[in-house]
Amino acid sequence: MTPVLAIENLHLGFKGYTGYTEVLHGISLSINPAERVALVGESGSGKSVTARIILGLLQEVRGATIRGELRFLQHDLNSIGTKHWRDLRGTRMSMIFQDPTSALNPVFTVGVQFIEVLRRGSAPLSEAAALSRASALLQSVSINDPERVLQAYPFQLSGGMNQRVMIAMALANNPALLIADEPGTALDVTVQAQTLDLMNQLVASHNTAMLFISHNLGVVREFADRIYVIYRGRIVEQGPTAAVFNDPGHPYTRALMAAVPRITGGGIADIPDTSDEFLQPCVNHGSAL
Amino acid sequence: MSAVVQLLLRRLGISLIVLVGVSMLVFGIARIIPGDPARIALGPNATVEQIAKLRSSMHLDESIVVQYGHFIKDLSRGDLGMSLYTNRPVTLDIAEFLPATLELVIVAGLLMIGIGLPLGRWSARYRGRLADHVIRLVSLLGVSAPSFVWAVILMLLFAFFLPLFPIAGRISDTYTIERVTGFLLVDTLWAGNFQAFSNALWHIVLPAFALALSGIGQAARLTRANMIETYDKPYIEMAQAYGFSGRRIANRFAFKPSLIPSLTIIGLDFAAMLGNAFLVEAVFAWPGLSRYGVAVILRKDLNAIIGTVLIISATFLLVNLIVDLLIAFLNPRIRHSQRQTS
Numbered sequence: 001m002t003p004v005l006a007i008e009n010l011h012l013g014f015k016g017y018t019g020y021t022e023v024l025h026g027i028s029l030s031i032n033p034a035e036r037v038a039l040v041g042e043s044g045s046g047k048s049v050t051a052r053i054i055l056g057l058l059q060e061v062r063g064a065t066i067r068g069e070l071r072f073l074q075h076d077l078n079s080i081g082t083k084h085w086r087d088l089r090g091t092r093m094s095m096i097f098q099d100p101t102s103a104l105n106p107v108f109t110v111g112v113q114f115i116e117v118l119r120r121g122s123a124p125l126s127e128a129a130a131l132s133r134a135s136a137l138l139q140s141v142s143i144n145d146p147e148r149v150l151q152a153y154p155f156q157l158s159g160g161m162n163q164r165v166m167i168a169m170a171l172a173n174n175p176a177l178l179i180a181d182e183p184g185t186a187l188d189v190t191v192q193a194q195t196l197d198l199m200n201q202l203v204a205s206h207n208t209a210m211l212f213i214s215h216n217l218g219v220v221r222e223f224a225d226r227i228y229v230i231y232r233g234r235i236v237e238q239g240p241t242a243a244v245f246n247d248p249g250h251p252y253t254r255a256l257m258a259a260v261p262r263i264t265g266g267g268i269a270d271i272p273d274t275s276d277e278f279l280q281p282c283v284n285h286g287s288a289l
Numbered sequence: 290m291s292a293v294v295q296l297l298l299r300r301l302g303i304s305l306i307v308l309v310g311v312s313m314l315v316f317g318i319a320r321i322i323p324g325d326p327a328r329i330a331l332g333p334n335a336t337v338e339q340i341a342k343l344r345s346s347m348h349l350d351e352s353i354v355v356q357y358g359h360f361i362k363d364l365s366r367g368d369l370g371m372s373l374y375t376n377r378p379v380t381l382d383i384a385e386f387l388p389a390t391l392e393l394v395i396v397a398g399l400l401m402i403g404i405g406l407p408l409g410r411w412s413a414r415y416r417g418r419l420a421d422h423v424i425r426l427v428s429l430l431g432v433s434a435p436s437f438v439w440a441v442i443l444m445l446l447f448a449f450f451l452p453l454f455p456i457a458g459r460i461s462d463t464y465t466i467e468r469v470t471g472f473l474l475v476d477t478l479w480a481g482n483f484q485a486f487s488n489a490l491w492h493i494v495l496p497a498f499a500l501a502l503s504g505i506g507q508a509a510r511l512t513r514a515n516m517i518e519t520y521d522k523p524y525i526e527m528a529q530a531y532g533f534s535g536r537r538i539a540n541r542f543a544f545k546p547s548l549i550p551s552l553t554i555i556g557l558d559f560a561a562m563l564g565n566a567f568l569v570e571a572v573f574a575w576p577g578l579s580r581y582g583v584a585v586i587l588r589k590d591l592n593a594i595i596g597t598v599l600i601i602s603a604t605f606l607l608v609n610l611i612v613d614l615l616i617a618f619l620n621p622r623i624r625h626s627q628r629q630t631s
Binding site for chain 1: 527
């Protein structure tokens with residue numbers, strides 16, 4: 001099976017005043033069609049930059065040096081050119097952001113923003129047709145009064161509502177790959193759980209592959225088929241979710257799991273911030289498929 | 290009641306209060322400064338009786354509060370009194386000279402918006418590149434010299450050394466245009482005389498640019514700064530992640546949120562042009578309100594001074610009102626916060 005996304009030996013570095021700093025040290029990951037893959041790691045481990053490299057956003061930042069193979073569907077992303085890459089964004093690949101309310105433009109109504117996104121997909125679309133399609137999409141994310149939401153500005157809606165709008169927008173053009181960067185971290189836990197459930201169902205029904213970026217192991221365990229654990233720009237462990245959770249092979253993965261507070265109490269285990277052990281080679285559990 | 294109407298009414302009320310305050314202030318100052326206006330008006334050969342007669346007809350022998358009362362009573366009838374300088378009603382004088390000034394200021398304002406905003410947008414989009422550096426340098430130049438300096442420089446360069454534009458005036462003497470609004474650009478079109486229209490346009494280019502240059506620089510710098518701030522917002526990254534082109538992001542998604550803070554300052558600049566216009570008009574011999582204003586101030590022509598200042602204040606307030614409404618129109622947060630309080 002050809003993967004939706006295949007990254008091979010990806011390096012990222014930044015040239016700054018103090019010289020060259022490498023941030024990603026050759027990471028490889030692949031996502032199969034309709035598969036939900038999680039990229040887990042602490043802040044600054046390189047999760048979000050990886051997402052932005054896949055979308056082609058970081059390539060436009062001056063001073064960023066990117067090396068490595070990037071294949072998306074049948075495209076070799078390194079050779080298709082920025083224009084073609086841009087055409088893929090919002091149509092074949094799309095993204096959900098961490099804070100839904102600040103990711104929507106404050107001076108345009110949801111409806112206007114939705115129409116813009118829909119017009120990225122199918123070329124000429126009348127306003128009425130776009131609005132009725134937007135309305136249907138909003139209903140699919142359990143918004144009962146889509147007309148009101150389409151006329152509203154993002155600041156008039158709750159965070160959970162905006163998150164649903166974002167999910168509907170992200171899936172509006174039936175992308176092959178959806179990248180979710182810490183979705184709903186800015187929301188409270190109950191709303192986050194609801195919207196994640198919703199996203200999960202929709203991704204399944206659209207046959208969309210998902211790259212789920214998170215530091216929240218509980219969420220990852222529930223929603224991902226496969227996990228990549230990333231630490232300081234290296235993948236340290238990968239494999240099917242159950243395998244990784246049942247038998248974490250890498251010292252860093254074990255430390256990450258021990259860092260999750262438990263409702264049964266006992267406090268958080270004493271974990272060092274860094275350790276030479278964490279730099280051990282990658283533990284591979286193989287593929288579930 | 291709609292939020293915008295409510296905002297409009299509130300702003301109108303505030304403007305009225307400001308206008309009353311300005312009238313009191315100018316009225317007070319004009320009466321306090323030394324020199325007898327009646328004596329100045331009648332000249333050195335006037336008799337004591339003549340002066341006393343004029344003083345009493347101008348209510349100068351009464352207390353300042355009573356004088357202000359007379360002034361307000363006349364004003365409510367649309368009467369600003371007689372000018373001692375032209376011997377005509379002040380309202381007539383202002384109606385004659387104001388359109389030329391307004392025409393100049395409006396054209397300069399349009400230049401400021403039409404050139405300054407796109408320059409700032411361009412500069413922000415190509416931040417750190419050559420276009421950005423050039424635009425920043427040029428706008429800094431524009432901001433750093435006052436408009437009358439620009440007036441002299443532009444006149445020397447483009448009317449004297451390189452005679453592309455006329456040196457002075459609003460229109461060539463060969464055209465006689467029937468006065469309808471006093472705005473030559475409108476009146477020539479009204480008369481259907483396109484040759485005269487282009488001639489008037491040709492005359493206004495240099496003074497309008499001289500007046501607009503600092504505003505253009507200011508608008509460009511502000512727009513650039515605001516847009517660069519906007520570019521760091523998550524919704525711009527979202528627009529990039531959805532594959533919108535750089536041009537569309539700059540012209541639509543980043544421009545509209547950035548326009549709101551710029552607009553307030555642009556409105557103030559626009560109003561400040563009314564004052565700067567006095568000097569530019571003097572350089573280009575533009576027959577506007579400035580020549581009249583300066584003349585009446587030097588002659589201590591009380592009614593005319595107060596009339597001129599009031600009209601300029603009213604125009605200033607009107608421009609601010611329009612800007613506020615525009616901002617309310619552009620910024621949904623203002624529109625909707627008004628609705629919640631009602």
